[in-house]
Structure formats: C-alpha cells, structure tokens
Amino acid sequence: MSVVGLDFGTQNAVIAVARNKGVDVVTNEVSNRATPSLVGFGPKCRFLGEAAKSLEVSNLKNTVGSLSRLAGRSLSDPDVEAEKQFLSVPLIEKDGQIGARVKFQGKDQEFTATQLIAMFLVKVKQTASAELRLPVNDLVLSCPAWYTDAQRRCILDAAEVAGVKVLRLINETTATALGWGITKLDLPSAEEKPRRVAFIDVGHSNYTASIAEFKKGELKIVGTASDRHFGGRNFDKAIMDHFRKIWQDKHKIDIYSNDKARVRVAAAVEKLKKVLSANASAPINVEMVMNDIDVNGFLKREELEELVAPLLTKATSPIEAALADAKLKPEDIDSVELVGGASRVPALKKAIGDFFQGKTLSYTLNADEAIARGCAFCCAILSPVFRVRDFSIQDVVHHPIEFTWEKSPEIPDEDTSLTVFNKGNALPSTKILTFYRKQPFDLEAKYAKPESLPGKMNPWIGRFSVKGVKPDEKGDFMICKLKARLNLHGVLNIEQGYYVEDQEIEEPIPEEKDAMETDDKANGEAKAPKTRKVKKQVRKGDLPISAGTASLSSELREQYFEFEGSMQSEDKLVAETEDKKNELEGDIYAIRNRLDEPYESNGYSEFASEEEKEKIKAKCESLEDWLYEDGEDATKAQYVSKHEELRSTAASVIQRFNERRQAEEDERRAKAEAEAAKKREEEEAKKQADAEARAAAEAAKKLAEQREREAASKPDEEMKDAAAEGEQSQEQQS
Template sequence: MSVVGLDFGTQNAVIAVARNKGVDVIANEVSNRATPSLVGFGPKCRYLGETAKSLEISNLKNTVGSLTRLAGRSLNDPDVQMEKDYLSVPLIEKDGQLGARVKYQGKDTDFTAAQLAAMFLTRAKQTASAELKLAVNEMVIACPAWYTDAQRRCLLDAADIAGLKILRLINETTATALGYGITKLDLPTAEEKPRRVAFIDIGHSNYTCSIAEFKKGELKIVATACDRHFGGRNFDKAVMDHFRKVFQDKHKIDIYSNDKAKVRVSAAVEKMKKILSANAGAPINIEMVMNDIDVSSFLKREELEELVAPLLERATGPLEQALADAKLTQDDIDVVELVGGCTRVPALKRAIADFFKDKTLSYTLNADEAIARGCAFSCAILSPVFRVRDFSVQDIAQYPVEFTWEKSPDIPDEDTQLTVFNKGNAMPSTKILTFYRKQPFDLEAKYAKPDALPGRINPWIGRFSVKGVKADAKDDFMICKLKARLNLHGVLNVEQGYFVEEQEIEEPIPEAKDETKKEGEAMETDEKTNGEAKAPKVKKVKKQVRKGDLSLSAGTASLSPEVKERYFELEGQMQSEDKLVAETEDKKNELESEIYGMRNKIDEPYSSNGYSDFASEEEKEKVKAKCETLEDWLYDDGEDATKAQYIAKQEELRASAGPIIQRFNDKRQEEADARREKEEAAAAKKREQDEANRKAAEEAKKAEAEAKKAEAPAADEEMKDAPTAEGDEKMPDLEAST
C-alpha cells in the first residue's frame, strides 16, 4: 500500500510520500519537486503538468489552470468571473457543473471541473507510481479551509474518476499543523497549558490563518480565518497594472489586449517579485513582447511596496478574525509559523510581525512543501502499513449547517429548522436527530449563513428522504432517529436511519455501601430469607430500544454513479490515447535517430565502430539512398504516421543494411570468441599453476612432518634420563602437614 500526500495548489502541486526513514518529496519527470497544476489539450493527446507548462504560451487557448478554484462552482459565481482574468479558455456549464471548452483532437470539447481536476490527479498518480515502483491507489489531498461541501464533493468525485481512493480530504493549514506537531517531543502534557501556534499560510491565491493547540499526541484546531483573494498572484497583478501603464506610455502597446503577452509579462513580474524579496531593485526585460517590440524597465522594492499597499492593509484581517473566533489575544500565541511562497515578501513579514507585537516569526517548516509533508503524515496515520506515533487530529467546521423539514400535520407547533453543526464544531462529528412521525418525510441540509460562503455558492447541501415510516399499532408516532455526520473530509451526510420504541425495563437499584462498618468487623454476607437469597431491589425505567432500520435516499452535489462511471471510462480512454501517442512519438524518435546513426556509421571504419569495412560501394550507396528516402518520408508524409508505420520503416532500414550489419556482428562475435578463448586459456593456465603450487606446498608440508617424526625418538630417549617431577626432594604431604 502506498502512503502518498498531495498538496493540490492553485499554481503548483507537491507530492510527498512516507517512508520508513521519514517523509520525502517526490520529483517529477523533469526532476522538479513542484509540478504546475495545469491541463492542456492538443490535436492528438493531452498535456499534463510540466508538459502543459512548457507548451502554455503556444497552446494558451487550450490550457486550463486554477483547477482547485473552479471545483464545485457555478458559471455566474462572482469568484469565477474574477478567475477569468487568470484564464485564457472560455468557461461553460456542462451537466449542471462549471467547465471549460477546449479544442481537443481537432474538435471543440467540453470538460467539467471534476474531469479537469481528475486529469491532473491522474498525472500525480503516475508520478508517484513511477517513483515508488508500485501502484498508487490511495492518497490524502489538501484543500483550502474555506471549501464548502459542494467543492469538497467535487474533489472527491475527481479522485474517483482518476481511480484514486481519498483517505482524507484535509484542510491545508491542518496538514501544516500536523507536520509541525507530530515530530515535536516536547509538547505539554494533558494537565499542562496547551501550546498555541498560529499557522499563517499565504500562497499563490489564498491567505489562511489557523490557531492550533498542541498537547502530547494531540492537535486541535480552534479557529480558522481566510482571505480567498490575497496571494502571490494578487501582488503580481498590482505590478502588472503598473507596467501596463509604463509600456502604454513608452511603447504605445496594451499588454492586456494580447493573451500571450499577458502571460509572458506575468512570468517576468513573478520572477522580479522574487528578486525584490532579497534585493533593493530588479530589472524587467522581455523581447518581442508583442508587435515585435522589446520592453524593459526597472523597479525598486520601495516602489513595489507602494503598489501593493492596498493589499498590505488587508494583511492583518485574517489574523484578527482567527484570534476573535478563538477568543484569544496576541499574547496568548506562543509561536507564529509562516508557510507559503508569498510569506517571503519582506513588507508582508513586517506587517505580520507588527501585528504580533514584534513576536519572532518562525520558519521551521519548508514554506513550499509543508502541506504535502503533513498530508503524507496523515496518510501514514490512516494506513495500516505504517505504525506512527499516536497523534489525534481534530479540525473544525468553517460554516454552520442547519436542517429544515416539512411540518408534520400531527404536530402543528413543531419547529422546522435546527442548526445542527455550528461554526467551530469539531470535525469529524456525529449528531443524532430525533423525529416523531407517522408517515415518510424529507429534510434538507444547507448552510445557515449564506453570506459567509465564498462567492455565490448555493448554500444547499443535500436533500434526504426517510422511507418506511408509519404509525404503530396504537396509531401513535414512530420515533425516528437519523445519524447526521460531518466526516473526515468535511462532507455532510445522513448516514443512518432507524426507529426506536419506548419500553419499560427493570434495572437493579445499586445498594448503598455501609461505610459505618468498622475495621475488623466480620465480612458482609448475603442476607437470606427462609434460607433463600434476598432478591435485589429493582426499579422500572423507560428506555428507547432500537427496533429496526429506516431506508434513506439522498440527493447531494456529488455526481451520480452513472455520470462518474461515464467520466471514468472516458478518462481511461484518454489515458490510453496519451500512452499510444507517447509510444508513437518514441518510435518516431527512434526511427529518426536510426536514420542519422546509419548514415554516419556506413562511412566510418570498423575501428570507430562503423560499417565501412564490411560494405561495398554499391551497398553503401543503397543504404544511403534508403536513409534519404526515409528521411524525406519522415518529414513529409510521416509527420503524423502511426506507431505501426514507424516500426515498419525501421524494419525497412534494417533490412537494407542487413547483410552489412550481419558481417559487422560476425566480426564482433569472432573477436568476442577470441577474447573468450584467450581468457579461458589464461584461466586454465592459472588453474594449472595454482594446482602445481598446491601440490608443492603439500609435499613440503609432508617432508616437514616426516623430519619432525624422525627427530621424535631421540627426544624420547632424553626424556627417560630426565628427573621425575618429584625430583630428589619429594613434595610435602599437605594433608599430613595439616
């Protein structure tokens, strides 16, 4: 079983895996530790991750990013309209979900946000499998803390389409906190005051602050606050707006009118921003940005801070909100831990430090990889393969959830609304709802405060129908119990329904102990009446006894099994096409390499590993002609040939040079055989020498033994004349002396 964690970010994704010696971050096919969260489409196949990034500018109209910000949204959502500033593909609505329209295999094709996310998860799965040398089927994925039920369900659907089982959908700052705390050995005990840590994560597009309390073996999130439109790309946008005016005044061009120019300037500005984090100034130079015009300029750090001043004014908003929700002050925070690439901006660090009264900011975690490492730890905790130090993780609900239902005609004054999970409610969590009904009924779950939701997301969560409800034999209410659960993923479900009956049962009354009995008195004995044990005292109490199950049907934002199965099959088909295209491209490259290799080798001597010494001039001309013919075909008709055609052309080339190659190989074999015979002769000679040396050594040893044996009788004669151990003077008798 694989133990893999994925930080699925807006700009990049990071994959981490738990091993016996700790957690490692996996490098992708080009040895980068972060993979661009992009999906591209071409005339033959898809481009995922690094390939999509390398082709982004040339394939801009068919490359989709911001995958996690499109998940679970609708087309008329204000957040989605803002997201169009960062996308070059048209957004559409398909099957009731937000999606994108791209040109794939030569025709316009619509894909939903769940399908697009599934495509990238497929790439992450392949990257992890290639590194681990085994199949990856399970994973823990991080998502923003502000995700709603619909967004979380969309990611879970995407994982199903990609053939992945999600062990846990964990909030990003919760994953960071887990990675921070699980390795700490000095956490306070249960009786001591908890260690409070503020985790501040400012990434490419999100700003999240979570207050966590740590005790030995325990992590508890007490508050989380977010700003969905505060991140590195917002800083970049402020600088781009500045250079747009500069280039308009200086070169009379509008970079926002050209998508490719916009992407190139955005990349240059991002690079400049990183340079300004460590330097006082940085240049920007872009060749032929648009209309064959080269642009250049310079920006100082002070100027950058002026441009992003409106953003810096919002820097303390999530901090204030998180402390207020946790009912804490800055003095109550023991550590302020920063992660995320945007936390490297000096002005932002100063603003956070000032808010916490110049408290020393901590950077003990890897800013870019902390979330992925926390996900890998979470996966290890949930995996039966690893034995991990006991560490419980308790997250909280970000939005309050309420249930509403139809009023029963038999209960005219019944309340029909109840907030079941409040903001800050522990997660996972289970609540039991009790209803008195005589007939089947429905209830709906929705968010209690729609204004707090991101954008204009529909507050509706799901509709649940309870069946099999009827009056009892006395025409009385059936007592129905429903188990509502906010699970590990932060997703709400009504998992179980059953009915109970109130019954009178007898319970023994525990007898009070006689504490007046003095020490030394006789042991207590059972009181007996007429020789029989006295019956224990009992009382009758009413208890609800479970009598049976109720059937449930649910309608939620999740895709139906039929739609998921259709998307799963389509994803498998596209994977097969991608694989075939990759294999075809490999065969094409092999053919091209073989043509050039054959053309060079046919004129090279045998000493240079060539075929010239084994071919006549006529044969050489024939092979060269075949190489030229194949080269012309390859760059004309063979540009879009099939895998089988490339293999057939390779066979043609090898057949034309077959006799020459055979003679070359025969010569190589002769030399190899000669070398082998020479080596075998040398080895045989060495064995003979070793055998002769062994025999000589044995004979020498035998002669030495015989010489020693010849000297032995003379030594025995000498021993006979030698005095005994007693000598002339006998040793005293110890016993007699005593």
C-alpha cells in the same frame, strides 16, 4: 498500499511519500519537486503538468489552470469572474458545472472542472507510481479550509474518475500543523496546558491562518480564517500593473491586450518578486514581448512595498479572525509558523511580526512542501500497513450547517429548522436527529450563513428523503432517528436512519451497603435485589434514505470514468507512436552514417559492397522523404512497418557486422577465460609451494627444538659418567 500525500495548489502540486522512516518529496519527469497544476490540449493528445507548462505560451487558448479555484463553482459566481483575468480559456457551463471549452484533436470540446481535475490527478498518480515502482491508488489530498461541501464533493468525484481513492480530504493548514506536531517529542501531557501555535499559510492565491493546540499525541484546530484573494499572484498583479503603465507610456503597448504577452510578463514579474525578497533591487527584462518590442525596467524593494501597500493593510485580518474564533489573544500564542511561497515577502513578514508584538516568527517547516509532507503523514496514520506514532487530528467546522423540514400536520407548533453543526464544532462529528412522524418526510441541509460562503455559492447542501415511515401499532407517531455526520472529508451525509420504540424494562437499583446487609450475609440470608421499571428506547428497524447532493450521479461519474480511460489510451498510443517515429528517424541517420565509417569507429564500411551501400542509402533516402512528407502523421503500425523495411534492407550488412563483433567477443571471452584459468593454476601452484615451504619450515623448527633438547640433556650425562669414573677409581685404591 501506497502512502502518498498531495498538496493540490492553485499554481503547483507537490507529491510526498512516507517511506524509510520519514517523508520524501517525489520529483517529476524533469526532476522538479513541484508539478505545475495545468492541463493542456493539443491536436493529438493532452499535455499534463510539466508538458502543459512548457507549451503554455504557444497553447494558451487550450491550457487550463486554477483548477482548484474552479472546483464546485458556478459560472455566475463573482469569484469565477475574478478568476478569468488569470485564465485564457473560455469558461462554459456543462452538466450543471463550470467547465472550459478547448480545441482538442481538431475540434471544439468541453470539459467540466471535475474532468479537468481528474486529468491532473491521473498525472499525479503516474508520477507517484513511477517513483515508487508500484501502483498508487490511495492518497490524502489537501484543500483550502474555506472549501464548501460542493467543492469537496467535486474533488472527491474527480478522484474517483481518475481511479484514485482519497483516504482523507484535509485542510491545508491542518496538514501543515500535523507535519509540525507529529515529530515533536516534547509536547505537553494531557493534564498540562496545551501548546498553542499559529500556522500562517500565504500561498499563490490563498491566505489562511489556523490556531492549533497540541498535546502529546493530539492536534486540535481551535480557529481558522482565510482570505481567498490574498496571495503571491496578487503581489505579482500589483507589480504588473506598475510596469504596464510604464510601458504604455514608453512603448505605446498594453501587455494586458495580448494573452501571450501577459503570461510572459507574469513569469518575469514572479522572478523579480523572488529576487526582491532577498535583495534591495532587481531588474526585469522581457524580449519581444509584443509587436517585436523588448521591454525592461527596474524596481526597488521600497517601491514594491508601496505598490502592495493596499494588500498589506489586510495582512493580519485572517489572523485576527482565527484568534477570535479560538477566543485567544496574540500573547496567548506560543509560536508562529509561516509557510507558503508568498510568506517570504519581507514586508508581509514584518506586518505579521508586528501583529504578534515582536514575537520571533518561525520557519522550521519547508515553505513550499509543508502541506504535502503533512498529507503524507496523515496517509501513513490511516494506512494499515504503515506504523506511525499515535496522533489524533481534530479539525473545526468552517461554515455552520442547518437542517430544515416541513412541519408535521399533527404537530402545529413544531420548529422546522435547526443548526446542527455550528461554526467551530469538532470535525469529524456525528449528531443524532429525532423526529416524530406518521408518514415519510424530507429534510434539506444548507449553510446557515450564506454571506460567509466564498463568492456567491449556493448554500444548498443536499435533500434527504426518509422512507418507510408509518404510524405504529397504536396509531401513534413513529420515533425516527437520523444520524447526520460530517466525515473526515468535511462532507455532510445522513449516514443512517432507524426507528425506535419506548419500552418498559426492569433494571436493578444499586443499593448502599449497610450494617444490616452485612449481618444478613453473615447469617447466610441472600437478599433479593431491588428493581425498578424504566422507559428506554429500543431500536426496532432501519429506515431507507435517499439523498440528492452536489455529487455527480453514478451514471455521469461512470461516463466520465470511461471517457477518461479512452483519453488515457489515446495519450499512450500517441506517445508510443512518437517513440516509434523517433526510433525510425534515428535508425535512418545511424545506418546511413555508419555505412562509410570503419569498423574501429563502429561502422559498416568493411562489411558492405558498393552495390549494397548504394541500395541501403537509397532506402534511407526514400524513407526520409516519406517521413517528412506523407509520414508526418502516420500510425504506429506504419512506422513499425517502415522500420522493418529498413532493417530488412540492411540486414545482411548488420549481420556480418554482428558476427564479427560476436567473434571478437567470443575470442575476448575465451582469452579472458584462458587467462583466468592460467591465473588460477598459478595461484594453485603458489598455494602448493607456500604449503610445502610452511611444512619444511615446520619440520626444520621441530628438528631444531629436538637438537636443543638433546644439547640440554648432554651435560647431565657427562656429569653422570664423570661421577661413575670417580667412584671406580676410589674402589681400585681401596
């Protein structure tokens, strides 16, 4: 099972994987740690991620971005209208969803937001699989905290179309908080006051503030608020508006009237903003922006702060709202963590620091990768094959949800609505709803405060029909129980329905021990336990439930899945065809050039006669002409066939060259083996000589030791001989 986390941002996506007792960020095919969230369409195939970015300027009308901002939206949504200024493709409505119209494979085609997101997730899956060298099917995916039920379902549907299983759809700041807290070993215990941390994420298009409480092994989000129109691109827009006016006056051009000019200036402005985050001033230059005109300019940091002053007036609004949700004050916060690319803007940092009364802001997390790392940690927690420190995650409900139903004829004073999940309730969460009915009935779930939803989204969540309801045996109401659950993804469903009956059962009454009971037991008398009759609800059976929600129907999801599979096959065939074309082109030039090169330069000149050379060159020339004329859009099979023709024509020359090369290789190998054998013999001889030398030295040492012993024992024998001679002479004298 793969342990992958994805930060699915408006501008870029970051992929992280848990491995080697840590988390690594996956690099894409061009070694970048972030992949552009773009999907492009061409005459033959799609361009995903980096490929779409490299062709964005030349293929603007067929390149779709802002994928996460389009999820679950409708064409009439004012947020979508505002998004059009950042898109160059025409938006349409298809299958009840927002989508885009592009020219693909030579004809106009329409794709829904679900399909577009699925295409990008396929690219993510391929990138992660290439890095891990194993199939990637499971991941944890981030989304903005303000996402509604319909938007979350759109992401989940897209993942299913892409063949990916989402283990959890986690809010971005919640993922950031998890990545911060799971590695901390000094968190307070359950009995102590929790550590409160404010996580402020200012990304490309979103600004979210969350207040988190940490205890050992526990993360609890207590307040979250967002601004959907405050981010790095809004700073860029203010700078672009400034230079647009300057260049209008100076060069009489309007960069907003030309999509390509707008995109090129946007890229230059983003670089300018990044330079100004670390420097007092910076230049901007864009060559041939439009009408063959070069433009340039200069901006100081003070001027930038004046341009974004209207934005900075809203810099603390999400923080204030999040603190209000958590019922806390700025002085109650222990630390403030800033993440997101736009959090590097000095004026924004100052505004946030002033709000927290000079509290030191913390940047311990990687601003661009914190969300992806948190997602990878969450995936590791959910994975059965990965061992992680126990850490529970509790999020909060962002928008209150209510259920409504039709009044029962038998209960005229019945309430017909109930707010089941209030704002700030724990997430995931389960509630049991009880109904007294004699016939099947329907419920509708919707957001209780439509004005709090992003844009003008439909507050409707779903309609649930409860079947199999009928009067009981006495003709009374059936007691129906429905289990409503907001799951890990923040998606609402009625997961289960069942009915119960009131039954009288006897249960023992706990009695206090007294002296009399002790005496009875001492006398061996067993006292009968006292019981009482109580009414309890006993589950008797299940109730079938049919649901209608914003999720795709199974038929439409299967249709999208099959279409995505066919497009993947086409993309693969186009890539393989291009490879075969390049292979043929490379061999044409290589063989032709090597015909006149000497063998020492890896050439064929010594192995081909003049006649063969002319024949091969003629073949190369004819294939080259075909390649750049009729063969420009040939099939893979045609390129393979032409390649075989070329190799066949030059086969005899290449064979001689290879035979010579093989003979040299065999000779080199034989020589190397002979040298190795000789070296082994020399080493053996040396080892034998060394052994004989060691044996001789050992024998000499033993002989020397023996002589020393003999020399040491000789004086004693001489003394004995002298003593014996003295005794003999005394005897003769006597």
